[in-house]
Amino acid sequence: MRIRLQDVTVRFQDRKNPRNEVVAVNHVNLEIPEGKLICLLGPSGCGKSTTLFAIAGLQELSDGKIFFRDRDVTKLDTQERRIGLVFQNYALYPHMTVAGNIAFPLKNAKWKKEDIEARIQEVAKIVQISELLDRKPAQLSGGQQQRVAIARALAKKPEILLLDEPLSNLDAKLRHSTREEIKRIQKATGITTVFVTHDQEEAMTISDEIVIMEAGFFVQQGQPQEVYEHPSNLFVAGFIGSPTMNFFPGRFEDGSVMVEDYRIASHSGVNGPITIGVRAEALQPKDKGLKGHVVNVELLGRERLCQIQLESGQNITMITSIDTQIEEEQDITVGFVPGKVYLFDSESGKAMARV
Amino acid sequence: MKQEGLKKALPYLLPSFIILTIFTFYPLLNAFIQSFNRLPTPDQYDFSLKTYQWLFKDTTFMNAIQNTLWYSLITVPVSIGISLMIAALLTSIERLRVFFQTVYFLPYVTSAVAVAFTWGYLFNADYGLINLILGHLFGLAKIPWIKDPQYAMSAVMIFGVWRSLAFNVLILTTGMLSIDPQYYKAARVDGANNATSFFKITMPLLAPVVSYVFTIGLINAFKVFTEVYALIGSYARVYKANTMVFYIFDQLWVYKDYSLASAAAVVLLVIILVLTLFSRWLARKTDYNAS
Numbered sequence: 001m002r003i004r005l006q007d008v009t010v011r012f013q014d015r016k017n018p019r020n021e022v023v024a025v026n027h028v029n030l031e032i033p034e035g036k037l038i039c040l041l042g043p044s045g046c047g048k049s050t051t052l053f054a055i056a057g058l059q060e061l062s063d064g065k066i067f068f069r070d071r072d073v074t075k076l077d078t079q080e081r082r083i084g085l086v087f088q089n090y091a092l093y094p095h096m097t098v099a100g101n102i103a104f105p106l107k108n109a110k111w112k113k114e115d116i117e118a119r120i121q122e123v124a125k126i127v128q129i130s131e132l133l134d135r136k137p138a139q140l141s142g143g144q145q146q147r148v149a150i151a152r153a154l155a156k157k158p159e160i161l162l163l164d165e166p167l168s169n170l171d172a173k174l175r176h177s178t179r180e181e182i183k184r185i186q187k188a189t190g191i192t193t194v195f196v197t198h199d200q201e202e203a204m205t206i207s208d209e210i211v212i213m214e215a216g217f218f219v220q221q222g223q224p225q226e227v228y229e230h231p232s233n234l235f236v237a238g239f240i241g242s243p244t245m246n247f248f249p250g251r252f253e254d255g256s257v258m259v260e261d262y263r264i265a266s267h268s269g270v271n272g273p274i275t276i277g278v279r280a281e282a283l284q285p286k287d288k289g290l291k292g293h294v295v296n297v298e299l300l301g302r303e304r305l306c307q308i309q310l311e312s313g314q315n316i317t318m319i320t321s322i323d324t325q326i327e328e329e330q331d332i333t334v335g336f337v338p339g340k341v342y343l344f345d346s347e348s349g350k351a352m353a354r355v
Numbered sequence: 356m357k358q359e360g361l362k363k364a365l366p367y368l369l370p371s372f373i374i375l376t377i378f379t380f381y382p383l384l385n386a387f388i389q390s391f392n393r394l395p396t397p398d399q400y401d402f403s404l405k406t407y408q409w410l411f412k413d414t415t416f417m418n419a420i421q422n423t424l425w426y427s428l429i430t431v432p433v434s435i436g437i438s439l440m441i442a443a444l445l446t447s448i449e450r451l452r453v454f455f456q457t458v459y460f461l462p463y464v465t466s467a468v469a470v471a472f473t474w475g476y477l478f479n480a481d482y483g484l485i486n487l488i489l490g491h492l493f494g495l496a497k498i499p500w501i502k503d504p505q506y507a508m509s510a511v512m513i514f515g516v517w518r519s520l521a522f523n524v525l526i527l528t529t530g531m532l533s534i535d536p537q538y539y540k541a542a543r544v545d546g547a548n549n550a551t552s553f554f555k556i557t558m559p560l561l562a563p564v565v566s567y568v569f570t571i572g573l574i575n576a577f578k579v580f581t582e583v584y585a586l587i588g589s590y591a592r593v594y595k596a597n598t599m600v601f602y603i604f605d606q607l608w609v610y611k612d613y614s615l616a617s618a619a620a621v622v623l624l625v626i627i628l629v630l631t632l633f634s635r636w637l638a639r640k641t642d643y644n645a646s
Contacts, residue, residue, distance in 0.1 A: 078544050085541070087541060091538055094643055095559040095562075104547070108546035109546055153544075156546070
C-alpha cells in the first residue's frame, strides 16, 4: 500500500517547561512506494519513530494529513488502518504463549476458531517459529521474540508492516541474521514495510529506499546507493557512509575549487568559502595535494585504512588499496580523486556540485 | 569458610532473634502449652484436651468463627473489586491523580477509633446518613445498624470494606501503573477495546499483585478486631458481632480464662497458617513468568 505524508507535523509539550513546544516532526512531505522495504533513518531524536507512530495511528498529528493510497486515514483509529506494528522491545504479552500472542489480534477481530488456528500455523511458518508456539515469551531468546512480534504483526494480514528499531535490542551477531530475515519476510509477503533505525549501515544493507530525517525535518529520500553518491546536504553526507566523509574548508577562486593552495578542479562559482567533502576512498597519495603525516594504518584485508594528520592540524581518514605502500609515521601528500569531490554551500549546507 | 560467615553474621542476627524469641516464639509456645492446661492457674500444669472440647461447644466461639469467616469471605473480595475499579479510574487520569491517590490513602493513616466514631453517626438509626439515603431511595424503614444482632455484623463489614480500600487502592494503582504502557499500545494495534484490554492485559499482568492484596487482606480479615471494638464496642458479643480475636480478647481480659484464650489463639494460628500456605500456592499459580 502506497503511503503519503502531506505536511505532517507533530508538536509535543515540553515536560519540564509546559509553555515550550517541541516540534518532533516538522511539515514532512513524503511518499512511500508500494511493496518495498523502506527505512526511516536519522540520529536519535530526529522524529523518525514519531513519524512511524503517526503512520500507525498511535500518534495524533498536530497538522497535516496521511493517505494510504488515496484514502485519507488521518482521523482513522489504529485498528482501522490495517497495519501491523513491531515495537522496539517487541511488547509481547508475557502471560500468553506464542500462539496466544499471535491469536490475540485475530480474536479481537472475531475470526473463527479454525481460521485462527490455520493462520497461526501459516505465519509461524513464514517467520519460522512453528516449534515455539507453546512457549511463553520469557522462554525465548531476543531473536525469537523478534520473530514472534513480527508474526503477531502479520497475523491480521495487514497491508503495511511497521517496525520501530527492530534490531536495536539484539546483539551484533543476531542483528546480522535478523536483518536478512526481515528482508526475506518482506520479500516473501510483498508487504509494504517501513522500519526505523539510527544505524546507517543497517539502512544501507537491507532497504530498497531510505528516508533520512534530521531534527524533525525530512532531508532526503532515495535508494541507498543514490543517497550515498548524491547526498543532498552536509548532514546526509556526514551521516551516510563509514568511515565518515572528510570535510575541508575550501573556496571558489576565479573559477577554481581550492583547498588551501591545492587546486582541485575548475568550476564556476562566486568567489568565497565553500565546504568540500571527500570520502575516504576518494583520497589518494599524489604529487600535488595536502601535506600531512600518517598517524595510524590499519590493514583490512583488501585495503588500508590510514589516519592522517594534515599540516593544518585536521585529522582525515583515507582508504587505499592494500598494494599502495603506506607506513605509519611517514610524510604524505594527499590528493582528491576527480569526479568524487562534493561541494557544499558552507552556510546552508546544501550540495552544490560534484567535481 | 562457612564457619567464618556464621561468626560474622551472628552479631547481626542475634539481637532480632533474641527479641523475636522473647516476644513472639516464647509466648507462642506458652499459649500452645496453656491451651492444654485446664487448671485455673498458669503455674500448675495438667495436660488435657478439655479446653478444646469446651471451646468448640461454646456457641459464642462458634458464632465468632462464623462471623470471622463471613467477614473475610465478603469484605476481602468486595473490597478488592471496588479497589480495582477505583484503581482503574485513577490510572486513567493523569492530572490530579496524585491528589486522589492521597485522598484514597487517608483512611489508612487515620485512627480506626476516630473514624469509627464518624461511622457511628453515619450508622445511627434515627439521624444517620445511611438510613436517610436508604429511606429516600428505597423507602426502607430505619435500620438499627449497630444496636441489633441482625445488622451489627453487616455494619462492621461495610466499615471494614471502607477501611481496607485505602491499602488495596494504593497497591493496585501502583501495580497498574507499573504495567508497561507498550502493552496497551500493542493491544490497540491488535484491535482490543477497553474492556478487552482490561480483562486480557491488565488483569493477567496484575494477577500477582491481586493475589498479594488478596492474601494480605484475608489474613488481616481473620485478625479483625479494631473495627468491631471501635464501632460496636465491648458488647459486641451481645450484638452477635464478635470475631475470633474479639473472643480471645474477651476471654483474656473480661473472663481471665488464659487457657481458653490460648486455645482460641491456637485455632486462629492454624487457620492463618493454612491461609499462608494457600497464598504461597496462589502466588506461584498467578506468576505469569513461571512455566
